[in-house]
Amino acid sequence: MCDRCPERGEGWRGWVELPPTPLCQGTGQWLDLSHPMSAAMPRVPAFPEPRFSLVRSLPADPFNATEMQMVVHIGTHVDAPRHFFLDGPAFDEIPLDRLGGPGVVWRIDTPPQGLIDVADLAAARPVLQPGDIVALDTGWAARFPDPSYEDHPTLSVAAAEWLVAQRIKLLAVDFGTPDLPFNRRGADFAWPVHHALLGNGVLICEHLTGHPPLAGKRAEFLFGALNIKGGDGAPARVMARPI
Numbered sequence: 001m002c003d004r005c006p007e008r009g010e011g012w013r014g015w016v017e018l019p020p021t022p023l024c025q026g027t028g029q030w031l032d033l034s035h036p037m038s039a040a041m042p043r044v045p046a047f048p049e050p051r052f053s054l055v056r057s058l059p060a061d062p063f064n065a066t067e068m069q070m071v072v073h074i075g076t077h078v079d080a081p082r083h084f085f086l087d088g089p090a091f092d093e094i095p096l097d098r099l100g101g102p103g104v105v106w107r108i109d110t111p112p113q114g115l116i117d118v119a120d121l122a123a124a125r126p127v128l129q130p131g132d133i134v135a136l137d138t139g140w141a142a143r144f145p146d147p148s149y150e151d152h153p154t155l156s157v158a159a160a161e162w163l164v165a166q167r168i169k170l171l172a173v174d175f176g177t178p179d180l181p182f183n184r185r186g187a188d189f190a191w192p193v194h195h196a197l198l199g200n201g202v203l204i205c206e207h208l209t210g211h212p213p214l215a216g217k218r219a220e221f222l223f224g225a226l227n228i229k230g231g232d233g234a235p236a237r238v239m240a241r242p243i
Helices: 118-123 147-151 157-165 192-198
Strands: 051-056 065-069 077-079 100-107 133-137 170-172 203-206 217-225 233-242
Touching: 077 217, 118 157, 133 217, 157 192, 170 217, 192 203
Parallel strands: 100 133, 133 170, 170 203
Antiparallel strands: 051 065, 077 203, 077 233, 100 217, 217 233
16 A cells, blocks of 8 residues: 555656767658547547537638537647647647657557457567657548448557657557557546556657558658647647658
8 A cells, every 4th residue: 555646647767868860861851640630520429529620711701711510639639748648748838859750660560459469569660769659551441431440450458558668759649549448447447558668758659550551661751740838739630651
Protein backbone atom coordinates (compact mmCIF):
# COMPACT_ATOMS: atom_id res chain seq x y z
CA MET A 1 0.00 0.00 0.00
CA CYS A 2 1.54 3.34 -1.05
CA ASP A 3 1.66 6.31 1.34
CA ARG A 4 0.23 8.49 -1.41
CA CYS A 5 -0.99 6.73 -4.53
CA PRO A 6 -1.05 8.90 -7.66
CA GLU A 7 -4.43 10.38 -8.43
CA ARG A 8 -5.97 10.14 -11.87
CA GLY A 9 -4.08 12.49 -14.19
CA GLU A 10 -0.78 12.32 -12.30
CA GLY A 11 2.40 10.42 -13.12
CA TRP A 12 3.95 11.92 -16.26
CA ARG A 13 7.56 10.71 -16.30
CA GLY A 14 9.06 13.27 -18.68
CA TRP A 15 10.25 13.19 -22.26
CA VAL A 16 12.02 10.04 -23.35
CA GLU A 17 15.66 11.01 -23.91
CA LEU A 18 16.52 11.17 -27.62
CA PRO A 19 19.68 11.75 -29.64
CA PRO A 20 19.84 15.01 -31.65
CA THR A 21 17.50 14.91 -34.64
CA PRO A 22 19.65 14.38 -37.75
CA LEU A 23 19.16 16.48 -40.85
CA CYS A 24 17.03 14.51 -43.31
CA GLN A 25 17.62 14.38 -47.03
CA GLY A 26 14.32 12.98 -48.19
CA THR A 27 13.81 12.21 -51.84
CA GLY A 28 10.78 12.18 -54.11
CA GLN A 29 7.37 13.70 -53.57
CA TRP A 30 5.82 14.30 -50.19
CA LEU A 31 2.88 11.99 -49.50
CA ASP A 32 -0.15 13.22 -47.56
CA LEU A 33 -0.86 10.75 -44.75
CA SER A 34 -3.98 12.50 -43.44
CA HIS A 35 -7.70 12.00 -43.76
CA PRO A 36 -9.27 15.21 -45.15
CA MET A 37 -11.07 17.16 -42.45
CA SER A 38 -14.80 16.73 -42.94
CA ALA A 39 -17.89 15.42 -41.21
CA ALA A 40 -16.93 11.99 -42.60
CA MET A 41 -13.62 11.77 -40.72
CA PRO A 42 -13.00 8.56 -38.75
CA ARG A 43 -13.84 8.87 -35.07
CA VAL A 44 -14.64 6.69 -32.09
CA PRO A 45 -18.37 6.52 -31.29
CA ALA A 46 -17.82 8.28 -27.96
CA PHE A 47 -17.14 11.57 -29.75
CA PRO A 48 -19.77 13.65 -31.59
CA GLU A 49 -19.68 14.13 -35.34
CA PRO A 50 -17.70 17.22 -36.37
CA ARG A 51 -19.55 20.15 -37.89
CA PHE A 52 -18.39 22.39 -40.72
CA SER A 53 -20.56 25.23 -41.93
CA LEU A 54 -20.26 28.47 -43.87
CA VAL A 55 -21.00 31.51 -41.71
CA ARG A 56 -20.39 33.76 -44.73
CA SER A 57 -20.75 32.57 -48.32
CA LEU A 58 -20.36 33.94 -51.81
CA PRO A 59 -22.15 35.36 -53.73
CA ALA A 60 -24.55 36.62 -51.03
CA ASP A 61 -21.56 37.77 -48.94
CA PRO A 62 -18.31 39.34 -50.12
CA PHE A 63 -16.28 36.26 -49.00
CA ASN A 64 -16.49 32.65 -47.79
CA ALA A 65 -15.79 31.87 -44.11
CA THR A 66 -16.02 28.36 -42.64
CA GLU A 67 -16.73 27.56 -39.01
CA MET A 68 -15.77 24.17 -37.57
CA GLN A 69 -16.76 22.47 -34.34
CA MET A 70 -15.02 19.22 -33.43
CA VAL A 71 -13.25 17.14 -30.82
CA VAL A 72 -9.50 17.26 -31.43
CA HIS A 73 -9.21 13.45 -31.16
CA ILE A 74 -10.98 12.58 -34.42
CA GLY A 75 -9.58 12.24 -37.90
CA THR A 76 -5.79 12.23 -38.28
CA HIS A 77 -4.49 13.79 -35.08
CA VAL A 78 -1.67 13.75 -32.53
CA ASP A 79 -2.13 13.13 -28.80
CA ALA A 80 -0.23 15.32 -26.33
CA PRO A 81 0.78 13.90 -22.92
CA ARG A 82 -1.91 16.19 -21.46
CA HIS A 83 -4.48 13.79 -22.97
CA PHE A 84 -3.97 11.51 -19.95
CA PHE A 85 -1.65 13.45 -17.64
CA LEU A 86 -2.61 16.74 -16.03
CA ASP A 87 1.04 17.13 -15.03
CA GLY A 88 2.18 16.47 -18.61
CA PRO A 89 2.74 19.04 -21.38
CA ALA A 90 -0.12 20.39 -23.46
CA PHE A 91 0.21 20.79 -27.20
CA ASP A 92 1.67 24.30 -27.10
CA GLU A 93 4.42 22.94 -24.80
CA ILE A 94 5.60 20.19 -27.18
CA PRO A 95 9.05 20.92 -28.66
CA LEU A 96 8.89 21.21 -32.44
CA ASP A 97 11.57 18.57 -32.96
CA ARG A 98 9.16 16.01 -31.45
CA LEU A 99 6.82 16.52 -34.43
CA GLY A 100 9.14 15.62 -37.28
CA GLY A 101 12.25 13.77 -38.34
CA PRO A 102 13.37 10.42 -39.69
CA GLY A 103 11.73 7.12 -39.00
CA VAL A 104 10.43 3.83 -40.34
CA VAL A 105 7.24 2.54 -41.91
CA TRP A 106 6.62 -1.04 -40.82
CA ARG A 107 4.18 -3.33 -42.57
CA ILE A 108 2.55 -5.58 -39.95
CA ASP A 109 -0.29 -7.87 -40.99
CA THR A 110 -2.84 -8.79 -38.34
CA PRO A 111 -6.32 -10.33 -38.35
CA PRO A 112 -9.33 -8.35 -37.10
CA GLN A 113 -8.88 -7.55 -33.39
CA GLY A 114 -5.31 -8.88 -33.65
CA LEU A 115 -2.59 -8.19 -31.11
CA ILE A 116 0.69 -6.56 -32.14
CA ASP A 117 3.32 -7.81 -29.68
CA VAL A 118 7.05 -7.30 -29.10
CA ALA A 119 8.05 -10.10 -31.50
CA ASP A 120 6.12 -8.44 -34.35
CA LEU A 121 7.90 -5.12 -33.80
CA ALA A 122 11.35 -6.62 -33.24
CA ALA A 123 11.10 -8.54 -36.52
CA ALA A 124 9.96 -5.54 -38.56
CA ARG A 125 12.29 -3.86 -41.02
CA PRO A 126 14.04 -1.54 -41.59
CA VAL A 127 15.89 -1.70 -38.29
CA LEU A 128 14.82 0.90 -35.75
CA GLN A 129 17.22 3.63 -34.65
CA PRO A 130 17.03 5.67 -31.41
CA GLY A 131 14.98 8.82 -31.97
CA ASP A 132 12.99 7.34 -34.87
CA ILE A 133 9.33 7.91 -35.61
CA VAL A 134 7.47 4.62 -36.11
CA ALA A 135 4.51 4.43 -38.50
CA LEU A 136 2.61 1.13 -38.63
CA ASP A 137 1.04 0.02 -41.91
CA THR A 138 -1.47 -2.69 -41.01
CA GLY A 139 -3.71 -2.01 -44.00
CA TRP A 140 -6.49 -0.88 -41.67
CA ALA A 141 -6.81 2.61 -43.13
CA ALA A 142 -8.12 1.07 -46.37
CA ARG A 143 -11.11 -0.36 -44.47
CA PHE A 144 -12.51 3.06 -43.62
CA PRO A 145 -15.48 3.80 -43.75
CA ASP A 146 -16.50 0.13 -43.61
CA PRO A 147 -17.72 -0.93 -40.12
CA SER A 148 -14.82 -3.43 -39.98
CA TYR A 149 -12.55 -0.41 -39.39
CA GLU A 150 -13.68 -0.60 -35.75
CA ASP A 151 -12.24 -4.13 -35.37
CA HIS A 152 -8.70 -2.81 -35.64
CA PRO A 153 -5.60 -4.38 -34.08
CA THR A 154 -4.17 -3.44 -30.69
CA LEU A 155 -0.67 -3.05 -29.29
CA SER A 156 0.21 -5.05 -26.22
CA VAL A 157 1.43 -3.08 -23.22
CA ALA A 158 4.73 -4.95 -23.55
CA ALA A 159 5.02 -3.74 -27.16
CA ALA A 160 4.44 -0.15 -26.04
CA GLU A 161 7.06 -0.51 -23.32
CA TRP A 162 9.47 -2.02 -25.85
CA LEU A 163 9.02 1.03 -28.11
CA VAL A 164 9.75 3.32 -25.16
CA ALA A 165 12.91 1.31 -24.42
CA GLN A 166 14.00 1.76 -28.05
CA ARG A 167 13.67 5.55 -27.47
CA ILE A 168 11.26 6.29 -30.29
CA LYS A 169 9.90 9.78 -30.71
CA LEU A 170 6.36 9.13 -31.92
CA LEU A 171 4.13 6.17 -32.80
CA ALA A 172 1.66 6.58 -35.68
CA VAL A 173 -1.05 3.99 -36.32
CA ASP A 174 -3.43 3.60 -39.26
CA PHE A 175 -6.46 2.98 -37.04
CA GLY A 176 -8.30 4.69 -34.20
CA THR A 177 -6.19 3.87 -31.15
CA PRO A 178 -3.28 1.60 -30.18
CA ASP A 179 -5.40 0.55 -27.19
CA LEU A 180 -8.40 -1.77 -27.39
CA PRO A 181 -11.12 -0.75 -29.88
CA PHE A 182 -14.04 1.11 -28.36
CA ASN A 183 -16.34 -1.86 -28.81
CA ARG A 184 -14.11 -4.18 -26.72
CA ARG A 185 -13.57 -2.03 -23.63
CA GLY A 186 -14.91 -3.00 -20.25
CA ALA A 187 -16.23 -0.62 -17.61
CA ASP A 188 -12.83 -0.51 -15.88
CA PHE A 189 -10.80 0.14 -19.06
CA ALA A 190 -7.72 2.26 -18.28
CA TRP A 191 -5.98 2.93 -21.67
CA PRO A 192 -2.72 1.16 -20.67
CA VAL A 193 -0.95 1.64 -24.02
CA HIS A 194 -1.62 5.39 -24.02
CA HIS A 195 -0.31 5.59 -20.47
CA ALA A 196 2.83 3.61 -21.35
CA LEU A 197 3.66 5.79 -24.36
CA LEU A 198 2.45 9.28 -23.42
CA GLY A 199 3.61 8.80 -19.83
CA ASN A 200 7.18 8.60 -21.13
CA GLY A 201 6.86 11.43 -23.63
CA VAL A 202 6.29 9.26 -26.72
CA LEU A 203 3.63 11.03 -28.81
CA ILE A 204 0.83 9.14 -30.57
CA CYS A 205 -0.70 9.84 -33.98
CA GLU A 206 -3.95 8.06 -34.82
CA HIS A 207 -5.92 7.51 -38.05
CA LEU A 208 -2.88 7.66 -40.34
CA THR A 209 -3.53 6.85 -44.01
CA GLY A 210 -1.78 6.85 -47.39
CA HIS A 211 1.55 5.43 -46.25
CA PRO A 212 1.58 1.90 -47.83
CA PRO A 213 3.96 3.11 -50.62
CA LEU A 214 6.55 3.73 -47.89
CA ALA A 215 6.18 0.33 -46.21
CA GLY A 216 9.53 -1.30 -45.53
CA LYS A 217 11.39 1.98 -45.98
CA ARG A 218 12.92 4.73 -43.94
CA ALA A 219 11.12 8.05 -44.31
CA GLU A 220 11.17 11.68 -43.31
CA PHE A 221 8.02 12.78 -41.46
CA LEU A 222 6.31 16.06 -40.67
CA PHE A 223 3.36 16.13 -38.26
CA GLY A 224 1.75 19.52 -38.89
CA ALA A 225 -0.51 19.54 -35.84
CA LEU A 226 -2.33 22.67 -34.71
CA ASN A 227 -0.63 24.52 -31.87
CA ILE A 228 -3.59 24.57 -29.49
CA LYS A 229 -2.85 26.31 -26.20
CA GLY A 230 -3.59 23.91 -23.35
CA GLY A 231 -4.59 21.28 -25.92
CA ASP A 232 -4.62 17.57 -25.10
CA GLY A 233 -4.38 16.77 -28.81
CA ALA A 234 -4.58 18.41 -32.22
CA PRO A 235 -5.74 17.67 -35.76
CA ALA A 236 -2.71 17.15 -38.00
CA ARG A 237 -1.70 17.32 -41.64
CA VAL A 238 0.89 14.55 -41.76
CA MET A 239 3.41 14.27 -44.59
CA ALA A 240 6.23 11.85 -45.36
CA ARG A 241 8.71 11.06 -48.10
CA PRO A 242 11.32 8.32 -48.51
CA ILE A 243 14.88 8.89 -47.34
